[in-house]
Amino acid sequence: MQAGIYFVFLVLPTAYIFDRLFQEEEDVLLEPFDYERLKTDLKNSLYGQHIASEVVLKAVSGFMTDKRPSKPLVLSFHGGTGVGKNHVSNIIARNIYKKGENMKHVHVFMSEHHFPHKEQVETYKTQLKQWIRGNVSSFPRSMFVFDEMDKMNPGLIDVIKHYLGYYPQLDGVSFRKAIFIFLSNAGGNVINKVVLGSRRDGEEREQLQMNSRDMETNIFKDVFGDRNSGFWHSTLIDAHLIDHFIPFLPLEYRHVHQCVLAEMAALNITANDGLADRVARDMPYFPPEEKIFSVKGCKSVKQKLLHTERD
Template identity: 60%
Template sequence: MNPEKRHVLLLWMLVCSGMTEAIEPISTSIAVGMAAALTGFLASYQNIFYYFNECCRPEWISFNKTGFEVDLESKLFGQHIASRVILKAVNGFMRDDNPKKPLVLSLHGPSGTGKNFVSKLIAAHIYKKGMDSSYVHVLTSELHFPLQSQFETYKTQLQQWIKGNVTNCERSMFIFDEMDKMHPGLIDSIKPYLGYHNNLDGVSYRKAIFIFLSNAGGKSITQTALDFWKAGRDREEIKLNDLETGLSSSVFNSNSGLGHSGLITKNLVDFFVPFLPLEYRHVVQCVMAEMKAKGLHPDQKVADKVAKDLLYFPKSEKVFSVSGCKTICTRYHNYI
């Protein structure tokens, strides 16, 4: 805040606090007159603090559809299904000023295929502070819910935590990482918050976003991708309906956080989003993008060396990267 605005604000606080009674009568008259004259001026700055401190307002929470679409196209590799589904889902939800329920996305696939990365992109294009926003919350199963013996306590804490954060900001986003390692049944404790309710105990959850990240279902996704490859078909020919039914069934029958979950039986998950295993060419693209993000000139030779250094499966064909793009940020430095 510049000195002029600070001076005016302090004067206004002085007048409004009643401290003018301690000033000489003539000074009081001048101060009150100045305050009256400055009322209109100060009114234009009534929201000035909102520009310096994050709050649950459009200045801090506003969806950038164009930027999100560009980043999905230029930074997420080998995931034509996930890109299309997530863009449509997030765009439709954020455009709706009165959604009927929270947006619930369940992202599935092998490690290193982009699930965490997409979550960060969503946050970056909704919240001005991205993942650093006080309205973006990340829970990791092994860190936050490690003990089976504390199962009932976790349920209560999770309910209270969700309710408290949504009460604070209806546009809150919750990311549940490692859902495949969560105790089965725990996530059902928040089932009421994901349904079609105007409000629950005076709190509306309809503008919140819930994202589940899991490796569960990764085997069925990989098998479908491998079947297409063996049949000589391009991976871009794989459609959502080739995967969705098998994916939801696989996840439901798994021993994971969504195993036999009411979120699935009650159709509260809006989209099961499959992330395909990455091929050599996608790893190369990841390395090139990482170098660019670090301010380096992308080097095709370096990218090829990094990609060749990774493990691929099946052993005979070596089609898909075992770790996807997960370890490239620590590897490419060795080749520069």
């Protein structure tokens, strides 16, 4: 009995010391979480994405203010090119970490860049396991962003899935404070159809919500129903571990115009509505007969701006 008591006496202080060390490191590296700051950042620097803003604000705020989350936060962003998926990942990072997306604990993976060779998938799986486990064990508030998820090998998706559940610990490491964000163009066509149909029916864009016209359900079906997608071949669909499927709507001229003005400010170019108008109108739009939505969203706005300014 005395030996047992002695054992507990030794272990508890050790666990306490590690908890204190993690907490002290978090205090140094993390921003004090501020709901209003994140809300303002989303409002001022994200254009045309009212649904994403609302869901991200609630999800991230709830997670960051929960001292004992039951699982990692898992968000899946869906939509076309240049609509703000990467941008929102950066907004989240800069509202959590003092160095924002440049923080060493923010890890970004692009499937075709980091995992290009199918014949090396077993090596990639081992490396990915070691990378996720190693980084979370050293800093529990780590953030992982996986771009091009629809192009990722299903075996790699299943490796990630391993760390997304409600387990108190896996191999001695708790992943409950980590954040995983998946970025994908999958579901983009469904989202575009919903927004276009709503517009043609005379509805205001801002009236659209997650459940409008079964958008969330149809995104889910589109993402996991595509037999050519890594999502379909993985077991992630059966595990129900993604907390939110978040649609990013196609951008209209007015949103691209806002992107141009923001890029001017970032480049220290004097605000010029006429120049912003020319740049925004020079972007390609769809459908061909109506030209409502930007084909590339705000992607390549910077290059277009610099080219137009020189003309």
